Amino acid sequence: xxxxxxxxxxxxxxxxxxxxxxxxxxTSLALIGKRTGLGKGSLYHFFPGGKEEMxxxxxxxIAGWFEQEMFAPLDQAVDxxxxxxxxxxxxxxxxxTGRRVCLVGAFALDAGRDxxxxxxxxxxxxxxxxxxxxxxxxxxxxxxxxxxQVVAGIQGAIVLARALDxxxxxxxxxGRLRRTCADCLTVGTG
Amino acid sequence: xxxxxxxxxxxxxxxxxxxxxxxxxxTSLALIGKRTGLGKGSLYHFFPGGKEEMxxxxxxxIAGWFEQEMFAPLDQAVDxxxxxxxxxxxxxxxxxTGRRVCLVGAFALDAGRDxxxxxxxxxxxxxxxxxxxxxxxxxxxxxxxxxxQVVAGIQGAIVLARALDxxxxxxxxxGRLRRTCADCLTVGTG
DNA sequence: TCAATTATGTACCGATAAGTACAGAACAGC
DNA sequence: GCTGTTCTGTACTTATCGGTACATAATTGA
Numbered sequence: 001x002x003x004x005x006x007x008x009x010x011x012x013x014x015x016x017x018x019x020x021x022x023x024x025x026x027t028s029l030a031l032i033g034k035r036t037g038l039g040k041g042s043l044y045h046f047f048p049g050g051k052e053e054m055x056x057x058x059x060x061x062i063a064g065w066f067e068q069e070m071f072a073p074l075d076q077a078v079d080x081x082x083x084x085x086x087x088x089x090x091x092x093x094x095x096x097t098g099r100r101v102c103l104v105g106a107f108a109l110d111a112g113r114d115x116x117x118x119x120x121x122x123x124x125x126x127x128x129x130x131x132x133x134x135x136x137x138x139x140x141x142x143x144x145x146x147x148x149q150v151v152a153g154i155q156g157a158i159v160l161a162r163a164l165d166x167x168x169x170x171x172x173x174x175g176r177l178r179r180t181c182a183d184c185l186t187v188g189t190g
Numbered sequence: 191x192x193x194x195x196x197x198x199x200x201x202x203x204x205x206x207x208x209x210x211x212x213x214x215x216x217t218s219l220a221l222i223g224k225r226t227g228l229g230k231g232s233l234y235h236f237f238p239g240g241k242e243e244m245x246x247x248x249x250x251x252i253a254g255w256f257e258q259e260m261f262a263p264l265d266q267a268v269d270x271x272x273x274x275x276x277x278x279x280x281x282x283x284x285x286x287t288g289r290r291v292c293l294v295g296a297f298a299l300d301a302g303r304d305x306x307x308x309x310x311x312x313x314x315x316x317x318x319x320x321x322x323x324x325x326x327x328x329x330x331x332x333x334x335x336x337x338x339q340v341v342a343g344i345q346g347a348i349v350l351a352r353a354l355d356x357x358x359x360x361x362x363x364x365g366r367l368r369r370t371c372a373d374c375l376t377v378g379t380g
Numbered sequence: 381t382c383a384a385t386t387a388t389g390t391a392c393c394g395a396t397a398a399g400t401a402c403a404g405a406a407c408a409g410c
Numbered sequence: 411g412c413t414g415t416t417c418t419g420t421a422c423t424t425a426t427c428g429g430t431a432c433a434t435a436a437t438t439g440a
Contacts, residue, residue, distance in 0.1 A: 023301045025212075025213055025216035026214075026301040101299050105299065109296040110216070110299070110300050111212055111213045120353045121354055123353075124350060125354060145366065148350070148362070148363070152343065152349070152359075153342065153346050154346065156346025157342050157346070158299070160341060163294070164315065176335065176339060
């Protein structure tokens with residue numbers, strides 16, 4: 001009894017979740033098959049390059065999501081300060097208050113750091129850049145350093161929240177970074 | 191021609207470096223053997239529990255190092271502000287300005303997060319605690335939040351520095367956190 | 381309706397994984 | 411020297427790894 005036909009895009013979110021949960025090396029094709037409900041035949045049909053292509057496709061999809069849902073809105077926001085606030089909202093929602101790991105950050109630390117170096121660097125470079133520009137437009141004092149601090153702070157908050165198994169750690173750190181941005185603006189403009 | 195006898199403690203640093211480089215899942219016994227120069231016989235003689243025992247031994251050794259070289263001195267410093275400065279120096283040296291990954295942080299994100307949850311949580315809890323106490327003794331305004339911010343910030347700096355392949359990112363973030371602590375003290379005491 | 385294309389399951393491949401068994405070398409104390 | 415313990419290399423087992431081959435089922439388009 002063959003199963004329903006699925007598209008390549010359909011399986012990407014499930015694929016992402018498996019990689020998030022087990023890391024690149026820890027994710028086996030058997031596990032992927034179980035989670036997605038797809039056999040090797042389908043998997044290699046959609047991703048001829050195997051596991052490595054699956055991972056790059058996932059990273060690509062994540063980059064696309066952030067571009068569309070966070071970076072572009074922030075870039076085009078008429079009110080940069082409000083745009084930054086929306087970015088923090090989206091961050092908290094996406095990472096589920098620290099319960100969900102940042103796959104790009106995890107890959108940066110772990111095995112795949114060489115294999116996926118370009119995609120990893122691009123993701124973070126873009127995030128820092130777009131935030132720096134928004135802070136700049138909002139008249140912030142020290143936009144470059146603040147943008148870098150915020151992106152690093154979010155990653156650190158994920159690590160610490162997971163390590164302590166305490167989502168409150170993530171929530172409070174996001175709150176603090178939000179205030180840091182706000183302060184930076186009121187001082188810069190006031 | 192058998193090789194020189196080595197002690198279990200001798201191989202722990204090499205073991206740690208392999209885990210840091212390839213992650214828990216990515217590290218095979220063959221790789222460990224190559225790096226340490228030890229065969230399976232020796233490896234399983236020193237670590238009867240296999241790979242998992244090797245990892246816990248490494249985490250234990252790391253915890254011991256931090257306790258002895260960072261936490262205890264910070265706890266017993268007569269001048270807490272100077273002790274905090276020394277902690278940042280030790281942090282920069284240990285993580286080699288972001289070129290070296292924090293194995294505990296990496297494990298927190300990746301596969302071993304359940305297996306080693308206790309050790310991971312203990313390491314970070316202790317770090318935040320000892321820093322909070324030192325800030326408190328130094329008369330800081332908001333010791334608890336600042337301590338948490340610093341530890342998360344260090345982890346985030348490692349992630350970002352590695353992702354962008356730029357040690358300067360780590361150096362500048364450490365500098366900023368250092369200033370955050372200093373500001374917090376001068377305001378609190380002045 | 382009937383090719384051509386797109387999906388899918390299954391059987392298989394060589395390589396390698398972690399772990400075990402064990403003979404024997406190095407070493408300690410005597 | 412001898413003896414018992416500690417250490418080490420080699421060969422092995424069983425399971426799983428990523429990946430391939432290929433027959434067949436579903437779907438598409440004309």
